Amino acid sequence: MSGVFTTPVALVRLSYLVNAIYADVCATHGLSVPQAQLMCVLKDSPRGMGEISAMLRLDKSSVTGLVERVERRDYLRRSMSATDRRAITVSLTPAGKALTDTFYEEISQRLTDLATSMPTDDRDHLNRIATHLVLTEDVPAVFGPVAS
């Protein structure tokens, strides 16, 4: 049957497409992809450096620099943990929170537009499938709510 890719090919290209849209929206807000991911991870609650490192699968030393560059733009701040004097709590500033919300909305809109180009039936399936994969494969909450 013509026009049908194997599953791996379809997955890689779909991933490429989603990533391109993500990067595009990042660019319109002057953010890099890692910076936007960081802010999305902080969207719902402040986190420590180690926690961020685990969620974004980055080395701790990488997170130090990433946080520092976003902090320089006043989108987030570091504060000392009350309970652990080694630890730091990273949280969005009001400006950062606002930008993240806008960004999140825009990504959601773009991807929803994508999905509307297909039959409702298929959309429901996609939703179920992706949800299943994401849950069984233990994908960190780099976007959307933490709870499942």
Add this chain to the structure above:
Amino acid sequence: MSGVFTTPVALVRLSYLVNAIYADVCATHGLSVPQAQLMCVLKDSPRGMGEISAMLRLDKSSVTGLVERVERRDYLRRSMSATDRRAITVSLTPAGKALTDTFYEEISQRLTDLATSMPTDDRDHLNRIATHLVLTEDVPAVFGPVAS
């Protein structure tokens, strides 16, 4: 209904998952993600710098460096175009071709494994959906065959 994400969230996380697998396989072969993408793009036929630039959506000057680093490892070579003396043709060396084939197989395997964790019915749907999106959105052939 618990455990079900909205479509945008599912898409972003699925994309993250696929990308993590891709990056993982890259790492086992000592390749970076952009390097592997470059080699996959050259898998089936040699291409010019401009063509590569368009398919990977990179600035031409970025491609210069990327190609140079992969060439340094003897995975590809540049040769002059016969028809256009400005142009260059980038093609995989035998070693590069071999590595790319192995890499490609491995990614395919990992992603096929992913897919087998779900019902056959869902797998077919995913295939149809992703194929549809990829075709209507004109995603470049960064993986798999060029033809549709």
Add this chain to the structure above:
DNA sequence: ACATATAGTAGGTATCACAAACCATCGTCC
């Protein structure tokens, strides 16, 4: 022949990501 477009490179800057070495604090175990 001349203007313009195209193919590719060079140089400069910022970001990203890792590894190894390091400091400070926390918890535990004796």
Add this chain to the structure above:
DNA sequence: GGACGATGGTTTGTGATACCTACTATATGT
């Protein structure tokens, strides 16, 4: 209560990525 290993983060150094601007050389259209 003090030594000791584990944990939270930073520093430093290196290499890769990616962009923009400027540039060379060749092709193409008029």
